[in-house]
Amino acid sequence: MTQPSFVxxxxxxxxxxxxxxxxxxIGRPKKPGLLGAPSKDSGSGRGTxxxxxxxxxxxxxxxxxxxxxxxxxxHHDLEVGIAALAAKRAALSGRAPCASDVEVALDLFELRxxxxxxxxxxxxxxxxxxxxxxxxxxxxxxxVSDASLRQSPGAVLALAR
Numbered sequence: 001m002t003q004p005s006f007v008x009x010x011x012x013x014x015x016x017x018x019x020x021x022x023x024x025x026i027g028r029p030k031k032p033g034l035l036g037a038p039s040k041d042s043g044s045g046r047g048t049x050x051x052x053x054x055x056x057x058x059x060x061x062x063x064x065x066x067x068x069x070x071x072x073x074x075h076h077d078l079e080v081g082i083a084a085l086a087a088k089r090a091a092l093s094g095r096a097p098c099a100s101d102v103e104v105a106l107d108l109f110e111l112r113x114x115x116x117x118x119x120x121x122x123x124x125x126x127x128x129x130x131x132x133x134x135x136x137x138x139x140x141x142x143x144v145s146d147a148s149l150r151q152s153p154g155a156v157l158a159l160a161r
Contacts, residue, residue, distance in 0.1 A: 067111050078127050
């Protein structure tokens, strides 16, 4: 309800006119979460930046229930390692991870096919400690070449056979 016109208003309580301000020339600062192309000083141990890498872990957890595990194999180490590879594959294209990134990462280690005891034992050694040590995870991801991650999901299994 507005103030009646017959009530006196002090100068300090009177409503002042608004002043239009100019639009800033520079604009808004960029959001730190929006990343462009990978930096020039990328290399071993520096990772590959990409958006929403954590979603790869969700995709792996959905896909992992179909896998065969060897006795003594850590589900957590396997999940973290595959998610990191899927996130790296997606980041190489500058996008968020999707199901095909997880499929390629699983196929690189023949996780979606019945594996021999030798392959299972080798897999235990490769993934050991990956889920508990950042340095082990970085080393594991750096050992997989970008070229092998860029393949299509079906091509990885065809090469393995």
